Amino acid sequence: MFTIAPLPTTLIPELQQAIDTKTKPLGALGTLEKIALQIGQIQETCTPEIVAPTIVVFAGDHGIATTNKVSPYPQEVTQQMVLNFLHGGAAINVFCQQNQLDLRIVDAGVNADFEAQANLIQAKIAKGTRDYSQGPAMSMEQLENAMNQGAAIVDTLYQNGTNVIGFGEMGISNTSSAALLMSYFTNTPIADCIGRGTGLDDEGLALKIKTLSDIYVLHREKLESPLGALATFGGFEIAMMSGAMLRAAHLKMTLLIDGFIVTAALLAAHALQPNITAYCIFSHTSGEQGHLKMLNFLEATPLLNLGLRLGEGTGCALAFPIIKSSVAFLNDMATFNSAQVSSATTKNA
Known part of the structure; x- marks a missing residue:
């Protein structure tokens, strides 16, 4: 009846980078991060929005x-x-x-x-x-x-x-x-x-x-x-x-x-x-x-x-x-750079 394409993957690295550089530990927003990534993929943008739900x-x-x-x-x-x-x-x-x-x-x-x-x-x-x-x-x-x-x-x-x-x-x-x-x-x-x-x-x-x-x-x-x-x-x-x-x-x-x-x-x-x-x-x-x-x-x-x-x-x-919260944090939450907050560093073992 209708052809449904797989979600595009080209934006995943950029979306994940946007999520990971927010002022929080990696993965700290749990499922909200997964939803933000999914909606970003669906809308093919790093700044998704919810319109007339x-x-x-x-x-x-x-x-x-x-x-x-x-x-x-x-x-x-x-x-x-x-x-x-x-x-x-x-x-x-x-x-x-x-x-x-x-x-x-x-x-x-x-x-x-x-x-x-x-x-x-x-x-x-x-x-x-x-x-x-x-x-x-x-x-x-x-x-x-x-x-x-x-x-x-x-x-x-x-x-x-x-x-x-x-x-x-x-x-x-x-x-x-x-x-x-x-x-x-x-x-x-x-x-x-x-x-x-x-x-x-x-x-x-x-x-x-x-x-x-x-x-x-x-x-x-x-x-x-x-x-x-x-x-x-x-x-x-x-x-x-x-x-x-x-x-x-x-x-x-x-x-x-x-x-x-x-x-x-x-x-x-x-x-x-x-x-x-x-x-x-x-x-x-x-x-x-x-x-x-x-x-x-x-x-x-x-x-x-x-x-x-x-x-x-x-x-x-x-x-x-x-x-709504998943989209809001992706769009509005500060990044480590914009907030001038030090991010985690990786140390050699």
Whole structure:
């Protein structure tokens, strides 16, 4: 869909020199130094900047939710939470306001209609996916449409100057889609991919494991490609995120990755374009049991471990001050020469 080039390496010596000559011991800012180097490579400059950072929350409904076998919450909660986002009452609203992040909500496939609002992007593919216990969640045409819509959303943000984009999601039962996609892309037994989602008790968890195990067996012999798996198990919000991620990396934006569901979308994008992870900053480790396994598969190191399992892009918003600090020290911190501070010397042993 989009070609994603490896990060350029030509600036690494100059970037590393800029980092190492700041008034600090070598490596003393730890992970901040790694982020500064990464963003400098992405933007191909020793003076990177963060412009119009935006979190985009993709929302969609899932046919499997209507079976009442995988989530304790009714499907209507997706619509209700989208309205909560639009009215400014959710956790992601609070954290975006706190950290001066723009927020956009995308109706990728909610089983409801919404009135036009300034921060709502209307991109509905259909009013929810089909029940994948009966057949594929979406057609290949719907998948292509969703991925293209995601790319178009990123294009608009990019044209408005955004160079850092965080990904969030909302959709009752989307942890089930994420678990199925995780099993396919990481070759992990399905039972090891499934968690409690929005709060299943032990009985509910056992039913979810059996339901999703049966669904995976139903489809696994028919899955011939990453796109086929995404169409079979994905939600419209997950497919749209995959397309958006691919486009954002193609445009050399910095991608902030949230939790379990967002990382499932990234697994699909990574299967198509493995270089994408070089453009990603992984905000946190989710409380959902499969997320750490996903991160290990991608050889990714998350910034935070707060036991979050809310979604919405909340991990991205909470990690954002760390990313700002990484760019700020590279641009604004004095060097040993400019501050007239003596640097360390190497003595012969």
